[in-house]
Amino acid sequence: MKRESWAIDQLLPWTQLNNVELNGIAIAEGVHGSGIFATRDFLDEEQILMTVPQQLVLSLENVWTARGAILIILLLQLTHNTTNGTVGVANPFCQYLKFLPREIPLPTFWSEDERALLVGTSLEAALEAKLKTLDREFDFLRENTTDIEWCKQHWWSAGSELSIDDWRYVDAAYRSRALDLPGTGHATVPCIDMANHAAGEETSAVYETDSNGNAILVLRAGKRVKAGDEVTITYGDEKGACEMIFSYGFLEEDRALAKELFLDLDIPDDDPLRMAKKAASKSPPGFRLFARDETVEWESDFVWLLCINEEDGLDFQLRQTSEGETQICVCWKEREVPDLTKFRDLLEKDSRWDVFRLRAITTLQSRVEAQLVRLNRSDEDVRKIQEYGDIRADPEASAVELRDLEETLMLTAYQSFEISKHELFGSDAVQAYLRRVQSREADDGDDFS
Numbered sequence: 001m002k003r004e005s006w007a008i009d010q011l012l013p014w015t016q017l018n019n020v021e022l023n024g025i026a027i028a029e030g031v032h033g034s035g036i037f038a039t040r041d042f043l044d045e046e047q048i049l050m051t052v053p054q055q056l057v058l059s060l061e062n063v064w065t066a067r068g069a070i071l072i073i074l075l076l077q078l079t080h081n082t083t084n085g086t087v088g089v090a091n092p093f094c095q096y097l098k099f100l101p102r103e104i105p106l107p108t109f110w111s112e113d114e115r116a117l118l119v120g121t122s123l124e125a126a127l128e129a130k131l132k133t134l135d136r137e138f139d140f141l142r143e144n145t146t147d148i149e150w151c152k153q154h155w156w157s158a159g160s161e162l163s164i165d166d167w168r169y170v171d172a173a174y175r176s177r178a179l180d181l182p183g184t185g186h187a188t189v190p191c192i193d194m195a196n197h198a199a200g201e202e203t204s205a206v207y208e209t210d211s212n213g214n215a216i217l218v219l220r221a222g223k224r225v226k227a228g229d230e231v232t233i234t235y236g237d238e239k240g241a242c243e244m245i246f247s248y249g250f251l252e253e254d255r256a257l258a259k260e261l262f263l264d265l266d267i268p269d270d271d272p273l274r275m276a277k278k279a280a281s282k283s284p285p286g287f288r289l290f291a292r293d294e295t296v297e298w299e300s301d302f303v304w305l306l307c308i309n310e311e312d313g314l315d316f317q318l319r320q321t322s323e324g325e326t327q328i329c330v331c332w333k334e335r336e337v338p339d340l341t342k343f344r345d346l347l348e349k350d351s352r353w354d355v356f357r358l359r360a361i362t363t364l365q366s367r368v369e370a371q372l373v374r375l376n377r378s379d380e381d382v383r384k385i386q387e388y389g390d391i392r393a394d395p396e397a398s399a400v401e402l403r404d405l406e407e408t409l410m411l412t413a414y415q416s417f418e419i420s421k422h423e424l425f426g427s428d429a430v431q432a433y434l435r436r437v438q439s440r441e442a443d444d445g446d447d448f449s
């Protein structure tokens with residue numbers, strides 16, 4: 001689809017027409033694309049810098065459904081623009097979309113060589129999954145709209161241009177511009193979405209909902225901003241390096257830590273409960289590593305299901321719901337576990353808790369080790385791509401830094417798993433368990449002999 005673009009200095013008449021109030025700020029071109037800049041000095045005032053009327057806030061509340069609906073609405077508005085208004089009804093959003101960047105630098109738009117720089121990082125799997133989902137969604141859109149006359153004409157017939165890149169564009173626009181607006185929820189707010197990111201003390205403004213449901217941008221308490229300074233918000237100081245690149249396409253210049261990463265886990269093929277565990281699990285199949293103080297901690301509901309077995313007391317039962325559907329239930333020592341997020345709490349009460357913990361930590365440590373091997377083995381290929389590949393400077397810089405930051409986080413995690421393992425090996429429960437296993441193995445050996 002051929003998207004029309006308007007220069008950002010044309011945005012002012014649009015804000016006036018649509019009752020967006022700008023108080024001492026202007027939206028203009030800066031170093032990170034468009035941004036918001038102060039046009040006067042602000043000295044320690046919690047001043048409202050911008051008010052966006054409620055009806056312009058594209059939120060779940062306003063559209064009544066999830067991400068898919070917002071993407072479809074964005075796509076319809078783009079179609080309205082490219083068909084000279086033949087499709088859909090003109091609304092302020094159609095014009096506003098012309099002020100968005102023509103290209104959004106998210107990894108879903110990276111070339112094959114650029115994506116190959118991510119091998120061994122947690123972004124590799126996340127990006128692969130995202131691209132597959134986008135392909136699936138686009139196929140679904142095509143299958144379900146080809147029989148609608150205007151869609152056939154403007155999206156799918158020969159010469160009409162809706163492509164997977166258009167779908168990736170609306171997804172990237174949504175992902176990089178949506179806010180979690182306090183009092184409203186996930187929303188796309190025109191004009192406030194022109195605010196660039198700065199973390200920590202550098203963040204100069206916050207966004208919220210006023211008592212009338214309007215979205216407002218407010219100067220942070222105690223912040224001084226001079227005329228000409230950029231007005232910034234935070235996209236989430238706690239976000240990991242992977243998520244920053246995935247959702248916004250950049251890493252902050254002064255970032256020193258990956259902060260967090262997610263690695264997947266798979267249930268081994270020889271686990272007799274594999275299918276039941278997969279069917280019963282509702283949590284993401286993996287674990288999150290995150291930096292805390294000088295060390296790295298982890299979080300996972302899935303790992304408990306992975307490393308507990310039938311002989312420990314795990315079982316599954318099929319139940320019929322009142323709607324007639326069959327549901328799989330997890331049972332621990334013959335009692336149903338209604339909420340799998342609480343399974344860990346039940347295990348913690350068991351006398352073999354240290355044994356379970358040791359199993360979990362060993363599983364996580366070997367997964368981290370495998371990821372480190374994958375990362376290190378790809379270093380040589382990455383160097384070749386840097387030398388000969390078809391890559392742009394920004395994706396290269398982000399990918400190389402991500403490799404570095406995630407390697408440090410994983411090495412620290414590996415070490416801290418090692419320390420925990422040593423501690424757990426010394427526990428009475430683990431020693432008693434090992435003695436039982438050894439004597440069982442000896443008995444098995446006798447059987448064979």
Ligand SMILES: C[S@@+](CC[C@H](N)C(=O)[O-])C[C@H]1O[C@@H](n2cnc3c(N)ncnc32)[C@H](O)[C@@H]1O
Nearest residue numbers: 032033034101176177193194195196197248250
């Ligand atoms: C919500 S939009 C902000 C407005 C955007 N600059 C524009 O031109 O429309 C988010 C995008 O701005 C860019 N951006 C924001 N803060 C940045 C920063 N600190 N460094 C680099 N790029 C940034 C990234 O491309 C990001 O995906």
